Amino acid sequence: MAGDANNTDDNELLVALRHPLRRQILRAMVKQDPLSPRQISDALREPLSNVSYHVRVLADCGTVTLVNTAPVRGSVQHFYATTIDEPWVLTVLGLSENGKPAPGGEDEQPDP
Numbered sequence: 001m002a003g004d005a006n007n008t009d010d011n012e013l014l015v016a017l018r019h020p021l022r023r024q025i026l027r028a029m030v031k032q033d034p035l036s037p038r039q040i041s042d043a044l045r046e047p048l049s050n051v052s053y054h055v056r057v058l059a060d061c062g063t064v065t066l067v068n069t070a071p072v073r074g075s076v077q078h079f080y081a082t083t084i085d086e087p088w089v090l091t092v093l094g095l096s097e098n099g100k101p102a103p104g105g106e107d108e109q110p111d112p
Contacts, residue, residue: 010086012061017092021046022054026063026082027093034067034079055080 016022021044028040041051058064059080068079084090 009062013063013086013089016058016061016063017089019054019057021050022058023093025051025054025058026084026089027095029064029080029082030084030090030093030095033081035081036077036079038077 017026024044024046025040028043029035037052037055038048040046040055041048044051055064059066062083064080065083066078067081070077070079
């Protein structure tokens with residue numbers, strides 16, 4: 001029953017996408033990857049601990065994957081890339097297939 005596995009993956013992805021910071025992280029990564037949690041933290045102006053936690057959640061559900069590591073000042077920086085290939089996820093994120101904002105996306109302000 002391959003369809004059941006697909007539904008399970010989609011359900012995990014939907015749960016992951018419920019958090020607004022995770023959607024912001026994915027938008028950043030679709031536009032430019034690979035990125036480290038530190039780079040994402042700096043770009044989104046969010047605490048590194050929060051970003052790292054949510055990147056781990058996204059990695060656990062298979063939405064992002066570790067692609068590289070690099071030593072930085074006595075520790076190891078991890079770099080992640082998105083693994084999104086479902087067009088509906090880009091729609092949920094308010095992005096087109098090329099990673100650009102789509103009209104009517106979540107971040108778009110309504111006309112007065």
